[in-house]
Amino acid sequence: MHEFAWIADLRRRTPPHPRVPIGIGDDAALLDLSATGHALVTTDMLMEGVDFVLPGTPWPPPGREHLADIRRATPEEAGRKALAVNLSDIAAMAGIPRAAFVSVALPRTGGAELAQGLWAGLAPLAEEFDVALAGGDTNSWDGPLVISITVVGEPGPRGAVRRNGARPGDVLFATGEFGGSLVDWHLTFTPRVREALALAELCDLHALIDTSDGLARDLGHICDESGVGVKLFADRIPIRPAARTGASSDRTSLDRALGDGEDFELLFAVTAVEAEKVEALSQSDKIPCRLTRIGGFHENPARSLVFVDGREVLLENRGWEHFLSDR
Amino acid sequence: MHEFAWIADLRRRTPPHPRVPIGIGDDAALLDLSATGHALVTTDMLMEGVDFVLPGTPWPPPGREHLADIRRATPEEAGRKALAVNLSDIAAMAGIPRAAFVSVALPRTGGAELAQGLWAGLAPLAEEFDVALAGGDTNSWDGPLVISITVVGEPGPRGAVRRNGARPGDVLFATGEFGGSLVDWHLTFTPRVREALALAELCDLHALIDTSDGLARDLGHICDESGVGVKLFADRIPIRPAARTGASSDRTSLDRALGDGEDFELLFAVTAVEAEKVEALSQSDKIPCRLTRIGGFHENPARSLVFVDGREVLLENRGWEHFLSDR
Numbered sequence: 001m002h003e004f005a006w007i008a009d010l011r012r013r014t015p016p017h018p019r020v021p022i023g024i025g026d027d028a029a030l031l032d033l034s035a036t037g038h039a040l041v042t043t044d045m046l047m048e049g050v051d052f053v054l055p056g057t058p059w060p061p062p063g064r065e066h067l068a069d070i071r072r073a074t075p076e077e078a079g080r081k082a083l084a085v086n087l088s089d090i091a092a093m094a095g096i097p098r099a100a101f102v103s104v105a106l107p108r109t110g111g112a113e114l115a116q117g118l119w120a121g122l123a124p125l126a127e128e129f130d131v132a133l134a135g136g137d138t139n140s141w142d143g144p145l146v147i148s149i150t151v152v153g154e155p156g157p158r159g160a161v162r163r164n165g166a167r168p169g170d171v172l173f174a175t176g177e178f179g180g181s182l183v184d185w186h187l188t189f190t191p192r193v194r195e196a197l198a199l200a201e202l203c204d205l206h207a208l209i210d211t212s213d214g215l216a217r218d219l220g221h222i223c224d225e226s227g228v229g230v231k232l233f234a235d236r237i238p239i240r241p242a243a244r245t246g247a248s249s250d251r252t253s254l255d256r257a258l259g260d261g262e263d264f265e266l267l268f269a270v271t272a273v274e275a276e277k278v279e280a281l282s283q284s285d286k287i288p289c290r291l292t293r294i295g296g297f298h299e300n301p302a303r304s305l306v307f308v309d310g311r312e313v314l315l316e317n318r319g320w321e322h323f324l325s326d327r
Numbered sequence: 328m329h330e331f332a333w334i335a336d337l338r339r340r341t342p343p344h345p346r347v348p349i350g351i352g353d354d355a356a357l358l359d360l361s362a363t364g365h366a367l368v369t370t371d372m373l374m375e376g377v378d379f380v381l382p383g384t385p386w387p388p389p390g391r392e393h394l395a396d397i398r399r400a401t402p403e404e405a406g407r408k409a410l411a412v413n414l415s416d417i418a419a420m421a422g423i424p425r426a427a428f429v430s431v432a433l434p435r436t437g438g439a440e441l442a443q444g445l446w447a448g449l450a451p452l453a454e455e456f457d458v459a460l461a462g463g464d465t466n467s468w469d470g471p472l473v474i475s476i477t478v479v480g481e482p483g484p485r486g487a488v489r490r491n492g493a494r495p496g497d498v499l500f501a502t503g504e505f506g507g508s509l510v511d512w513h514l515t516f517t518p519r520v521r522e523a524l525a526l527a528e529l530c531d532l533h534a535l536i537d538t539s540d541g542l543a544r545d546l547g548h549i550c551d552e553s554g555v556g557v558k559l560f561a562d563r564i565p566i567r568p569a570a571r572t573g574a575s576s577d578r579t580s581l582d583r584a585l586g587d588g589e590d591f592e593l594l595f596a597v598t599a600v601e602a603e604k605v606e607a608l609s610q611s612d613k614i615p616c617r618l619t620r621i622g623g624f625h626e627n628p629a630r631s632l633v634f635v636d637g638r639e640v641l642l643e644n645r646g647w648e649h650f651l652s653d654r
Contacts (some may be wrong), residue, residue, distance in 0.1 A: 022487060026552075027419035028370060028480070030487050041354035043429040043477055045464045061469065090393030092354035103372040103475050122565050137372045137475075142388065148464075148475040149432050150378055153355070160349060210354060225353075293334060 017132030019098055029134040031099055033154055040153040040160060042089035044082070048144035052078045052187065054114075057144070070182070075117025077187040078147065083122040085212065086151040087129060087191035088264045092162040092210035094200035097129055097153040097193060099276075102136035105146040118147060129193055158200045166207040166226035166269035172295035173278055176265040178215050179243025179257035186262040196266055198287050203277050207269040214261035216315055219295075222267065223303055232295040232315060235308040258305075258315075269297060344459030346425055356461040358426055360481055367480040367487060369416035371409070373470035379405045379514065381441075384471070384607065392396065397509070402444025404514040405474065410449040410507060413421040413478040414456060414518035415591045419537035421488040421527035424456055424480040424520060429463035433474040456520055485527045491552035493596035499557060499622035502603055502614075503592040505542050506570025508586035513589040523593055525614050530604050534596040541588035543642055546622075550630055559642060560621040562635040585632075585642075596624060 022030035033039055047054065052073035053059050060068045063068055073081070083100060090097045102122065106115055116136070126133050131151070175192055190211065199205060207226055211218040215237070234254060238283075240263075243256040251259075270278055275293060282291035303315040349357035360366055373379065379400035382385050387395045389486060400408070412425060417424045420654040429449065432443055442465070453460050458478070493499075507581055519537070535555055536544045542564070550557055561571060567590075578586075597605055602620060609618035630642040 001387060022489060026489050026491075027416040028367045028422060028487075029369070030482065031366040031368060031422075032364070033360055033366055037359070037361030037364050039358040039360055039366045039479060040355045041358060041426070041428060041462065041477070041479055043428045043430050043462060043464055043475075044434060045466055045473070045475060047432050047466060047468050047470065047473075050466065050468050089354040093357075095355060099368070101368060101370045101477060103370050105372060105374050105473055135368065136372060137370055139372055139374060141376065141377050143374065143376075143470045143473075146372070146374075146432055146470075146473050146475075148370075148372060148473075150368070150370055150428060150477040150478065155357065160355075162349060162353050164353075177459050228470075 006280065017099070017134070020132045020134045023064055029099065029101070031134070031152060033098070036154045038155055040090055040093055040095040040155060041150065042086055043148065043232065044089065044151040045086045045148040046078070046082045046085070046129070047146050047148065048087035052081060054145065069182065073187050075114050076121030078145070079118030079121035080125050081187055082118070082147040082149050083125050084189060084191050085132070086149050087193055088210045088212065090151055090153040091191050091193040091196040091266065092208055094156045094158065094205065094208060095153040095197045096156055096197065097151050099132040099133045099134040099152045101134060101150045103148045104136070104138055105143060106138070106140045107145060108142060110323070111140045113190050114145060138161060151307065153249045156197050156200050161200055161205045161208040162225070163207050163209050165223050166222050166228050168228055168297055168299040169272060170206055170269040170297040171275035171293055172219070172230060172297060173268050173270065173273055173275070174238065174265055174292050174294050175289045176263065177240040177290070178211070178237040178263050178265065179253060179260045180240045180246050181260055182261040183242040184245065185240065185242065191264060192266050192289070195287055195289055199268065202281060202286065203270055203274045205268050205270060209267050211263045211265050211267060214259045215263065215267070216258040219267055220303060223301070226297070228297045228299065229301045230295050230297050230303050231306050232304070234305050236292060236294045238290060238292050291317045344426070344429040344461070347459045347461045351433040355424065356428070358461070358479060359630060360425070363481045365482055367417055367420055367422040367482060368477065369413055369477065370475065370477040371412045371416065372473065373405070373412070374473050376630040379408060381405065381472065383624045394447050398511065400514050402441050403448030405453050405472070406445030406448035408514055409445070409474040409476050410452050411516060411518050413476050414452070414520055415537045415539065417478055417480040418518050418520040418523040418593065419535055421483045421485065421523045421532065421535060422480040423483055423524065424458045424478050426459040426461040426479045427453055428477045430475045431463070431465055432470060432494070433465070433467045434472060435467050435469060438467045441472060458539050460471060477492065483524045483527050488527055488532045488535040489552070490534050490536050490549050493549050493553035493555050495555055495623045495624055496599060497533055497624040498599055498602035498620055499546070499559070499624060500595050500597065500602070501565065501592055501621050502616050503590065504565040504567040504617070505538070505590050505592065506580060506587045507534070507567045507573050508587055508589040510569040512567065512569065516591045518591060519593050522614055522616055525551040526595065529608060529613065530597055530601045532595050532597060536594050538590045538594060539588060539590050541586045542590065542594070546594055547630060549596065551626070555624045555626065556628045557622050557624050557630050559631070561632050563621045565617060565619050
């Protein structure tokens with residue numbers, strides 16, 4: 001791990017962390033995970049022009065004129081997002097994030113200011129979730145910004161929850177709303193770490209995932225790993241207002257909710273009995289977000305979308321293609 | 328963590344690992360670290376044109392004509408190096424590497440073949456050191472190759488060894504040879520994981536570091552963190568033959584040994600009594616590499632280079648600037 005002086009300076013402003021007895025200033029950080037003896041590890045790499053577009057970047061590239069008026073991300077938002085997507089992955093296992101390792105390839109021109117912006121965005125989020133910024137690797141080059149973060153956490157008190165435990169008869173719930181994340185949400189969302197831990201504490205989660213690839217596609221991951229099929233209730237899916245505004249004759253707001261991706265909401269499976277508990281929770285203030293029953297699992301591997309008039313169509317695997325990639 | 332099908336396919340060929348009960352196919356990997364309850368975490372990001380140059384890349388860029396005839400790295404060598412530098416950081420703490428997380432930004436053209444090459448280089452090294460390839464993030468974009476690896480390990484049986492324990496009177500040793508790493512060594516070296524564990528087992532290491540930034544600069548890190556000075560014996564420094572071949576009137580082979588960097592050797596401090604033990608070890612087959620006494624620490628913070636004729640010069644902080652960066 002190499003640290004340029006200026007990023008080490010920034011980092012020194014963050015207080016030392018009791019769970020990281022050895023951090024900056026050594027070749028590797030030492031984390032105390034003796035409470036559980038287990039590490040949950042996830043990593044995500046974000047790239048300028050793929051996961052966000054910074055101010056001043058020539059845009060759009062040829063062939064992506066339809067993305068010409070995308071809202072630019074500030075460096076702070078880009079840094080925050082890079083950490084938030086990793087925290088969302090820890091939430092998706094009902095884990096507790098402990099430490100983050102931040103590597104960057106900074107453009108040679110303006111790299112120092114950019115790094116300060118990234119840091120100013122990610123440090124408060126780390127603090128909010130009590131995550132130690134414990135190491136990283138700082139580089140500069142002739143290419144665009146790349147930021148790659150690894151978060152190490154621990155399983156929550158009830159253990160890690162996987163994608164593979166949904167059973168026939170289980171009920172499917174979702175947190176929050178879906179679609180239209182590109183307008184703002186993908187840069188501003190708060191990862192559902194607290195919600196996942198509260199849910200795991202209060203009910204028996206059979207399967208859990210976060211929706212980065214899109215509702216349809218991530219639901220498909222639960223089905224694949226669990227060996228079950230699903231009926232998704234089209235009229236029950238909570239649609240983000242931005243998905244309605246951005247809807248067109250080509251892509252309805254439902255299409256957007258199913259396929260846009262980067263919602264970073266949770267999907268989870270519980271028994272029908274536990275579902276009653278979840279519905280009661282959704283009326284209480286124990287879970288600080290909307291919880292909606294949006295479908296049910298069955299033995300037959302088919303994945304379908306059921307409309308309120310009884311019409312049923314196979315749920316296409318319409319999921320996520322990265323928002324800035326060619327569609 | 329997103330996985331494209333083809334890299335998941337490659338990874339499925341690697342056997343599941345007993346220490347990683349949950350890996351690919353979930354949002355985060357779960358590692359069993361209950362033996363020690365601690366994680367050692369390090370991360371390094373390597374970039375095309377900075378850490379290696381692949382075949383077919385236009386080279387040299389303007390202003391770096393002096394690097395025109397650099398040896399190109401194969402994709403296998405680039406992948407291997409990306410893992411090896413991280414294993415070297417774990418060695419630098421006398422740790423045991425357990426799992427690696429591999430993120431890549433692949434160029435859109437030829438990315439799939441490139442990824443297979445990277446994998447073919449890093450998978451055998453992971454196997455050699457019993458490191459589980461437990462996750463990652465696979466992306467493609469319009470930029471050059473970036474590969475960012477995080478390795479999670481555990482402290483060895485004697486605990487993690489830091490940079491900050493060298494004391495006045497301690498003796499400085501080095502493994503291997505220094506300088507000229509750009510010719511071949513930076514792509515082919517074997518990280519000193521076994522050597523570090525054996526040394527920590529057989530003697531009381533006060534301080535330990537690996538030399539990525541260059542002998543002079545990394546020795547400076549030990550001095551900085553330990554609050555000591557050092558005398559380095561110029562004639563005792565083992566010089567790699569490639570450093571002699573590449574020497575010039577501008578930069579002697581000694582300059583190269585002190586400053587080239589990317590040697591990935593170990594520097595360590597032990598008491599004078601322990602030094603006798605180390606010298607005996609260097610004659611035995613318990614440590615599978617050359618061990619050389621190259622200096623001594625003292626209370627005065629000065630760092631100097633002592634020649635065999637008694638001449639003494641302040642050791643400039645000549646260390647490492649990245650080999651492909653402008654000097």
